[in-house]
Amino acid sequence: MQKQAESILLTPESNDDVQEILRTHERLHVRGGGTKTALCRPADGAAILATSGLSDILEYEPGEFTFTARAGTPLREIEAALAEHGQYLPFDPPLVERGATLGGTIAAGLSGSGRQRYGGVRDFLIGVRFVDGQGQLVRGGGKVVKNAAGFDLPKLMIGSVGRLGVIVEASFKVFPRPQQYGTVCCAHTTIRAALEQVARLNRSAFDIEALDIAVEDGRPVTYVRQGGLASTLGARQEALRNWLGSGDILGASEDAAIWQQAGDFAWLPPGAALVKIPVTLNSIPLLDEFLAAANVERRYIAAGNLAWVSWPHDLAELDAQLTQRELGGLVVLGETAWPFLGARTGASVAARVKAVLDPHNRLPAL
């Protein structure tokens, strides 16, 4: 990326530094680990504020099942610290191995396939500190798992893509990690058959950790992940497969590899953009018809709530198709000057919030 080489790179080491930068720079673009390439590209003349110098786990008391870390802390580090105590981030953030940071994940609003079980990044963020567009250090939420005091400012940071403020610190709740995982996978002849299986699972009482439909060489395959006590997992997998009527049971090592690859988007062809599209089981058939015709790789995760779409063509074409279907999208990987595609809801509220938090438009437009 040539343009980034021309941008000034600022690497604050303290919250004070971040405040000073916001007060003294006309145009800024925030960058965490740089893994979400489509969101890291500054407009001409904007300086890059990198959070790499804001990296540290500030508080982690395992018995409390919460932690507070600075925004630039790599998720790999956080996951390792949690794993030592049998804990994990249940929203299963993507791109961890590529170097994604805590702040970048919040700002991009990204959760992975594991969000199926307990919820996404929005459901686990409990507190945040950010520097707004006027250089004010603002705190919202807290460090305890339950808190109803004041407006929920942490929610505003979810998906704000560095356009409402610069996240400098965040507190999360975490959960005990299941002892063991296993996956049952089923191949289908049509996307409708795969969707019907997901709907059937939605009507059931199975506790499912992840429920994805991957379209592999044009054939839909459902991956149903279970987790829990090692002593009962085998029996639960058998019960699930019998209930499904077919499917292959994958063992622990195969299971780990599959979900690791899903989290790193290993299926994405080189050079293609990656787009996040919130969907429902009802909106997938029409969307998939178009995607199948365009012959692109795609994966529907979290029981059909989110489409990850690979797009090697002109993004304007996808933008038009999404608008027509009243769907929205976010370009996560690839090169684009404007990452938001398709329909948007709440635009007028977002504009009002932006006018308050970044009145001089020092951060990119939202």
Place this chain on the structure above:
Amino acid sequence: MSTQELMAELARRIPAERLLQRPAQLAPYESDALTAFRSRPLAVVLAETQEDVIQTVRLCHRYSVPFVARGSGTSLSGGSLPVPDGILIALNKLNRILRIDIDTRVAVVEPGVVNLDVSRAVAAQGLYYAPDPSSQLICTIGGNVAFNSGGAHCLKYGMTANHVLGIKAVLPDGEVVQLGGNSLESVGPDLTGFFVGSEGLFGIALEITLRLLPKPERYRTVLAAYSSLAAAGNAVAQVVASGLLPGAMEIMDALAIEAAEAAVHAGYPRDAAALLIVELEGEEIQVEAEFAHLLQVIESSGPDEVRVAVDDADRARIWKGRKSAFSAVGRLSPDYIVQDGVVPRSRLGEALATIERLSRKHELRVANVFHAGDGNLHPLILYDGRVAGELERAEVLAGEIIAMCIELGGSITGEHGVGMEKRQHMPAMFAETDLEVMATLRRGLDPAELANRGKMFPGSEAPALHSRGPHPLEQQGIISRE
């Protein structure tokens, strides 16, 4: 005068039987469940359609008259207290369940739908709506959304905000907006989550898209009696540390047990100093294995007695006692304050010891009923409003408990909200800049500060009478506590 013009306009749009103006008609709406505050609105609009709400808000905006939305009036923080000479928009009749989609586990409801009615509507399909405030028999989804209500079962699946996917709302200036949608995922700032818990200051939700969960195949509920509150608190820490993830973990102390027993005969051990309820839920085979583990953890925590719920009726009895505890305390004392604060879970024992000390210092009894699993305390401070000085002492004690929560790194409210009650504590929890930014965000959506004026922010106006006693609806015989 603008209020006269407003009333004339309202009278043209709202039929007289749904536009209440006489003092006797207004009386039931003067207060909510925080009976310390009382004020009389100019009028009450009983909205039946979304259009009623939108038109009323637009008229209020045009004539610069403040308004407050109200569901069943169960707010314990005074969140639905009317603004004197403002309009109260009652939403109980705006209570249709608009759509249920079993395959995607979603329900779209109007704000006046009663919390438990959502679960009832989808029970036959094996689904339920998770957040379960103690008042779920009467409280409404609109109120739950405004105050991000919690409940006993928030430990695993979170509070109201975690179960709301989309909101259609009318902003305080009359603009109708759609936030979020039908998907669990979204793009752009999480405005739906931002709206939830805004205490009515961002406007009124007209349609709410809720996430439903599959009813667990199996529940396993255990009740353990301890000889001290500290021992029960320590047991919670041990259960949390064991790696189990219960659906609920609740503690009641001796006073609360006594009250609950007197009210609903839940069959609790009467001589216990503290009672711990832990519930596991999920697939049967997994829950049974986890339950065996849980019983070991509990046995090792030194309980005096352990009882396992043997069937659904037994389980229901245990929960009935817990959920009736607030109102049951009314049997022990003519008046009481329900407090709501949060401490880090690892400091529960410390917090309970401090409450005990404060109770002795102020010579007032305190009953403790709380969501132990997430550190959410609900001390009930008992006093007699007819005894000179007791109310004042009770309020000092309540304030000291909140100060302790902040000191321990917790929060001034876990689920009841700030409302009228906690306004003065906001500066202890947040810095001046934090509060100023929140106030500016509020003005960004409501420049004239018409929506629920006087709530959440410290030093706001909204005068109120100071009195205690039963809920006004109770006085009218409209609701009862049992």
